[in-house]
Amino acid sequence: DAMVIQNPRYQVTQFGKPVTLSCSQTLNHNVMYWYQQKSSQAPKLLFHYYDKDFNNEADTPDNFQSRRPNTSFCFLDIRSPGLGDAAMYLCATSREDRGLNEQFFGPGTRLTVL
């Protein structure tokens, strides 16, 4: 089945220790998104790629970076995680970055910062 895969499902890191979360998709979609979802809150868009074009949200901290080496994979790098970065990180894809295209989400990676 075509899908969005996120690894790992659970990640524990130490305060200040860089961490990378990965996302892959078999849908061959042009757009990949990263969302942060804190407990009992709505998902918040961090950035997205349209093909190789990176689009950062204005309020995304510099501590968060992303890479998309090819169509299938996208990575979220947190350079120096703080306690406030503990959250669920959701990856999503869509065929195009037009509103009529629904986004397909992966199962998420739950990040714990010690």
Next chain:
Amino acid sequence: AQKVTQAQTEISVVEKEDVTLDCVYETRDTTYYLFWYKQPPSGELVFLIRRNSFDEQNEISGRYSWNFQKSTSSFNFTITASQVVDSAVYFCALSEALDDYKLSFGAGTTVTVRA
């Protein structure tokens, strides 16, 4: 300003009861899209429906139905004869033409269906 408001934080029902989730949105665009997503305890957001601003027809899919009313800027979601498997957080979201890649989510409504 909040673009999507889901006033109900939590709803608890007994199995087989109907439950309606309210969603009120705010936009100045004439072209926009509305979505409902389900987030079960496993965490994955599951797409349920998309509706564009020019299509006010209500929709029914099995036990799910949606009522879109532009006059009140509402896009409500009803689960008929609820089941335990319907227990989840439900998010309403808006995508506007000016920022049409961006989903603005409501705060979500947690639905608990008790056996």
